[in-house]
Amino acid sequence: MKNTLKGFGAALCVALPFIAQAPAHSATPAATPAAAQAADPALVQRGAYLAKLGDCVACHTAPKGKPFAGGLPMMTPMGQIYTTNITPDPQTGIGSYTEEDFARAMREGVAKDGHNLYPAMPYPSYAKVNDDDMKALYAFFMSGVAPVQQANRAPDIKWPLNMRWPLKFWNMAFLEKGAYQDKPGKDAAWNRGAYLIQGLGHCGSCHTPRGIAFQEKALDESGSAFLTGGVLDGWFAANLTGEHNVGLGRWNEQDLQAFLKTGANRHASAFGSMTSVINNSTQGMTDADIAAMTTYLKSLPPAGGSGAPPYTYDPQATKVSLNRPANDAGARVYTAYCMHCHGVDGRGFAPMLAPLAGNPNVLEKDPSSLINVTLNGTDDLVVGGVPSPFPMPKFAPVLDDKQIADVLSFVRAGWNNGAPAVTAAEVAKLRKSTQAAR
Ligand code: HEC
Ligand code: HEC
Ligand code: HEC
Numbered sequence: 001m002k003n004t005l006k007g008f009g010a011a012l013c014v015a016l017p018f019i020a021q022a023p024a025h026s027a028t029p030a031a032t033p034a035a036a037q038a039a040d041p042a043l044v045q046r047g048a049y050l051a052k053l054g055d056c057v058a059c060h061t062a063p064k065g066k067p068f069a070g071g072l073p074m075m076t077p078m079g080q081i082y083t084t085n086i087t088p089d090p091q092t093g094i095g096s097y098t099e100e101d102f103a104r105a106m107r108e109g110v111a112k113d114g115h116n117l118y119p120a121m122p123y124p125s126y127a128k129v130n131d132d133d134m135k136a137l138y139a140f141f142m143s144g145v146a147p148v149q150q151a152n153r154a155p156d157i158k159w160p161l162n163m164r165w166p167l168k169f170w171n172m173a174f175l176e177k178g179a180y181q182d183k184p185g186k187d188a189a190w191n192r193g194a195y196l197i198q199g200l201g202h203c204g205s206c207h208t209p210r211g212i213a214f215q216e217k218a219l220d221e222s223g224s225a226f227l228t229g230g231v232l233d234g235w236f237a238a239n240l241t242g243e244h245n246v247g248l249g250r251w252n253e254q255d256l257q258a259f260l261k262t263g264a265n266r267h268a269s270a271f272g273s274m275t276s277v278i279n280n281s282t283q284g285m286t287d288a289d290i291a292a293m294t295t296y297l298k299s300l301p302p303a304g305g306s307g308a309p310p311y312t313y314d315p316q317a318t319k320v321s322l323n324r325p326a327n328d329a330g331a332r333v334y335t336a337y338c339m340h341c342h343g344v345d346g347r348g349f350a351p352m353l354a355p356l357a358g359n360p361n362v363l364e365k366d367p368s369s370l371i372n373v374t375l376n377g378t379d380d381l382v383v384g385g386v387p388s389p390f391p392m393p394k395f396a397p398v399l400d401d402k403q404i405a406d407v408l409s410f411v412r413a414g415w416n417n418g419a420p421a422v423t424a425a426e427v428a429k430l431r432k433s434t435q436a437a438r
Helices: 041-054 099-108 131-143 166-174 188-198 253-262 274-280 287-298 316-323 329-342 368-376 401-416 424-437
Strands: 073-076 079-082 230-232 235-237
Touching: 041 131, 099 131, 188 287, 235 368, 253 287, 316 329, 316 401, 329 401, 368 401, 368 424, 401 424
Parallel strands: none
Antiparallel strands: 073 079, 230 235
8 A cells, every 4th residue: 555645634724824833753762661561462462453453554564664664655635744653662663652642642643742643644533442442552562563763754745834733723623532432222243343443443534525624524423424435545435334326235244244354245346445454454353343343334324325226237238339339439448458357247257356237336426446446457455365366457558548438438337337427537637646646
């Protein structure tokens, strides 16, 4: 995973005046409070599991870098920032953090020296982590992670946009304080699932649409926008509510469990920014935690979507244009470049290759993920140490913007998908932004 835009920067652009420069971005050398005490191995081990649930390694590790030593570039609307060293090195990492310092960074987005963190760090979600889990996470980062001496890189954001104090106002407006509280009337699995999805899993940081200041529009199911899908870094993270066409309405609990455990099922297989979530996080979850998340997600009522009638498969119209593609620009591209993998019937070969017919990502109004995957292909999904044998190739070097728009418009109209056409301008825009990031 690289260059994951955790958009929020507009928060800073939202007309806040500029006064002082932020404090220097480094930890002060000090005693190592936790390393001094012998940590309980069981606690450290539980912390390691929780760090997996929180997917800390995905962001806090640079490509080919040491685990948790930071340095991964993340694009924001204001410029590039870099994740920080969270190994227990006292000079360059978080070795001097007390448990209180650590909990404050996780829940309030404030570093030990008092500077505010950019919400690229998903602290609005981690705010829900309870005290027991925070203690275990802290024990893991102090005693279960090897210290790495590697200085943090300052953000490539120029004054005055690099000032961090306006984030205090952002936090006042958008940060909900307080750990997750069990909801009465819901069973233990539902509450565990809600805790994981809203908290450490930070699923909403991609799957919930963002508002004017790039804040997530809802942080739990009490808000109607919660998990209804959002665009981040050129990928549309799908609707996870019970919506029939673009959401998970047609998935049963086993489908959802298989997807989170293996990255694929009969409806879909993971691509884009979801790949790293499966690779680093969900595949390592216990069956009980996967089942809890599934219980919670399946309880979310349908929301979002276009109000179109429930999808039903229809091979007819598409078959005609695929047999005689001469008059249909999209069908011509499809037969030449896509059909040998995705099929005449658009049904794919699940779970190796997801169907295009009726696929929620295909039916979704926002075509970002479809354009992006066609331009740039898929990154390797690695489940149980085995890379997926059938990646989708990248077509950016082969097809121009109009050809990609034509073939995706064809796919979106085909097999009764009924989704709106894609324009060459939309393809050009994503080609530009995703190629720049590569
Ligand atoms: C989506 C990416 C992302 C994930 C996931 C993430 N972080 Fe961060 N984290 C960041 C970024 C970016 C910063 C630095 C922000 C800044 O410089 O303002 C940061 C900063 C921090 C800091 C402050 C340290 C410092 O000196 O800046 C701590 C502590 C931290 N993260 C811990 C964690 C832990 C523990 C997890 C897993 C539970 C985690 N992070 C998961 C992106 C992430
Ligand atoms: C870094 C961004 C990101 C995070 C974090 C994230 N997702 Fe995703 N997710 C995506 C994207 C992008 C897609 C669409 C591509 C695909 O279908 O794989 C997606 C797709 C999915 C799908 C398939 C939906 C469909 O209709 O095909 C499921 C299920 C899912 N995510 C569940 C989760 C859960 C549960 C979490 C939290 C534990 C989570 N995701 C966290 C980006 C993310
Ligand atoms: C070599 C085989 C192969 C070829 C050729 C191919 N694809 Fe794919 N495609 C895949 C695989 C594998 C995936 C990712 C996993 C999945 O979704 O099943 C994928 C995913 C997709 C997706 C996302 C589907 C989803 O799950 O939401 C779209 C859209 C897509 N391809 C369109 C195209 C188009 C358009 C072409 C032709 C220009 C094409 N593909 C050519 C193998 C292929």
